[in-house]
Amino acid sequence: MIHSGAPKQGIGASIAVNHAGLANSEILAQRLADLAGLLRRIAHDLDNILTGIIGFAELSLACSDKSSPPHAYLSELLRVCENGIQLTRRLHFFHACGEVSLSPSDPASVIRAEVERLKKSLPATVELGATIETAVPLVRLHQEPVRHVLAQVLTNAIESCPERGRIEIRARTTEIGDADTSSWLGALKAGRYVEIAVVDSGNGFSEEARRRLVAEPFFTTKPKHRGLGLPIAFRILHAHGGGLRFESQPGQCMVRIALPAASSQEANG
Amino acid sequence: MTEREHLDEVEQPIRALQLDDMKCTTKVRILIVDDDAATCQVIMAALEHEDFQIRSIVDPANLEQVLKSNESFHVVILDYILPGLVPEHVLAWLQAHQPEASVIVITGYPSVEGALNCLRARTFDYLTKPFQIAHLRQTVLRCLQSKGLVRLTEEALCVALGNALRERRKNAELTLAQLADKAGVSLGYLSQIEHGRNAASIEKLYRITAALGVPLSDLFESLEH
Numbered sequence: 466m467i468h469s470g471a472p473k474q475g476i477g478a479s480i481a482v483n484h485a486g487l488a489n490s491e492i493l494a495q496r497l498a499d500l501a502g503l504l505r506r507i508a509h510d511l512d513n514i515l516t517g518i519i520g521f522a523e524l525s526l527a528c529s530d531k532s533s534p535p536h537a538y539l540s541e542l543l544r545v546c547e548n549g550i551q552l553t554r555r556l557h558f559f560h561a562c563g564e565v566s567l568s569p570s571d572p573a574s575v576i577r578a579e580v581e582r583l584k585k586s587l588p589a590t591v592e593l594g595a596t597i598e599t600a601v602p603l604v605r606l607h608q609e610p611v612r613h614v615l616a617q618v619l620t621n622a623i624e625s626c627p628e629r630g631r632i633e634i635r636a637r638t639t640e641i642g643d644a645d646t647s648s649w650l651g652a653l654k655a656g657r658y659v660e661i662a663v664v665d666s667g668n669g670f671s672e673e674a675r676r677r678l679v680a681e682p683f684f685t686t687k688p689k690h691r692g693l694g695l696p697i698a699f700r701i702l703h704a705h706g707g708g709l710r711f712e713s714q715p716g717q718c719m720v721r722i723a724l725p726a727a728s729s730q731e732a733n734g
Numbered sequence: 735m736t737e738r739e740h741l742d743e744v745e746q747p748i749r750a751l752q753l754d755d756m757k758c759t760t761k762v763r764i765l766i767v768d769d770d771a772a773t774c775q776v777i778m779a780a781l782e783h784e785d786f787q788i789r790s791i792v793d794p795a796n797l798e799q800v801l802k803s804n805e806s807f808h809v810v811i812l813d814y815i816l817p818g819l820v821p822e823h824v825l826a827w828l829q830a831h832q833p834e835a836s837v838i839v840i841t842g843y844p845s846v847e848g849a850l851n852c853l854r855a856r857t858f859d860y861l862t863k864p865f866q867i868a869h870l871r872q873t874v875l876r877c878l879q880s881k882g883l884v885r886l887t888e889e890a891l892c893v894a895l896g897n898a899l900r901e902r903r904k905n906a907e908l909t910l911a912q913l914a915d916k917a918g919v920s921l922g923y924l925s926q927i928e929h930g931r932n933a934a935s936i937e938k939l940y941r942i943t944a945a946l947g948v949p950l951s952d953l954f955e956s957l958e959h
Contacts, residue, residue, distance in 0.1 A: 508842075509842045512842055512863040512864055513770040513772065513773055513863065514772070515863075515864040516770070516772065516773045516776060516863050516864040516865065517770070517772030517773060517775070517776050519864050520772075520773075520776030520777075520779070520864075520867055521776055523866065523867040523868075524776070524779055524780060524867060527867075546864075550864060557842075
């Protein structure tokens with residue numbers, strides 16, 4: 466369910482993590498870009514291998530007796546290949562997400578659409594509330610990748626929520642000064658930003674895990690995950706001139722996303 | 735169950751047209767260009783057809799020479815990214831030296847830039863790796879249809895006409911017996927035609943479509959899809 470209005474509890478007591486010593490954002494961005502290029506080439510080779518396997522499996526399937534064991538095994542083989550396709554698609558996306566085509570858009574509508582979509586698959590034990598400041602400025606963004614970042618951060622929040630958990634999304638306009646930019650991971654410069662905070666009632670991650678989750682593709686703390694979610698989120702936000710930061714304490718974890726507000730010139734252009 | 739009811743019950747699944755249903759009007763020359771040998775092999779195996787003459791190039795270094803040779807191709811299935819070659823150059827060679835060829839581009843992953851280049855060079859269509867055999871065959875089939883290089887085999891034509899007739903009869907909510915009566919043909923004859931076991935004469939087809947209240951042309955148009 467969606468709640469509007471101010472959340473009852475603030476997060477003032479949380480400890481901001483200083484990312485400055487964690488990783489220089491530009492070095493991280495470059496390192497992930499290099500990795501993306503490498504992974505794209507590996508994905509290309511894997512696609513070729515999958516083409517051969519899937520193709521010959523389908524040809525064999527067509528000439529096998531429908532009630533025979535080989536028919537069942539080949540069908541199983543094709544299902545396994547489907548996982549391979551999912552993997553290479555993800556690797557290709559890790560590469561492609563670094564390039565965005567920006568146009569002035571209303572971030573509130575992107576947030577609302579994503580919240581609506583997630584509500585449908587939300588576990589009954591988790592509450593989801595959204596508070597979007599009125600008159601949030603336009604942001605030059607590429608809708609699909611930004612929607613992807615929101616989905617990733619919200620899904621992480623849902624999965625880390627204990628039973629009877631609660632997730633809050635708050636969007637507001639904020640000025641980020643020179644001194645603050647270093648506490649963000651991304652490409653922030655001093656200026657006006659739209660900040661989207663996702664707060665959940667889970668325990669967040671250890672600082673070590675958090676560092677590795679962003680900087681180390683394929684590192685994951687959860688089963689059935691690939692460990693590409695946050696590196697992809699970082700690359701997308703970096704490409705937007707935005708970024709993300711984490712703050713957590715036991716029982717509360719906040720991920721903040723910042724996207725630069727469009728100047729009035731950009732908004733009209 | 736009476737015989738009449740029984741005839742109405744027998745259903746044949748309607749399937750999409752396959753390469754096996756087709757006969758080519760000429761030997762169709764197909765060139766496959768992919769630096770991945772397994773991809774070339776799988777495409778060759780998938781397109782096995784008595785009327786196809788298929789050649790494949792695995793080493794991109796040979797491509798320019800083959801395209802510029804006297805051998806002309808009807809269809810070129812081209813890997814978009816070939817080591818050592820610029821896609822735009824390859825498409826330009828094709829336009830200059832293989833004017834008859836329709837190009838089906840295989841991409842590793844559909845990039846917007848790649849898709850735009852394909853459009854510019856009037857590529858017939860493109861496939862993303864890994865592709866399904868059925869999709870590859872359908873794409874090639876559509877390509878050959880658009881070039882007027884294939885026609886249905888007599889058997890497949892009968893089946894396709896039969897399917898089209900049955901669909902229209904069901905839409906008109908008529909039983910086989912009712913339609914046979916209306917059209918003045920025997921029930922057995924109509925049933926055989928619907929099941930593609932008999933080639934109907936044009937005169938009989940006309941009677942049947944007239945009884946259904948659809949133009950004969952509508953029936954033939956349905957064969958294109």
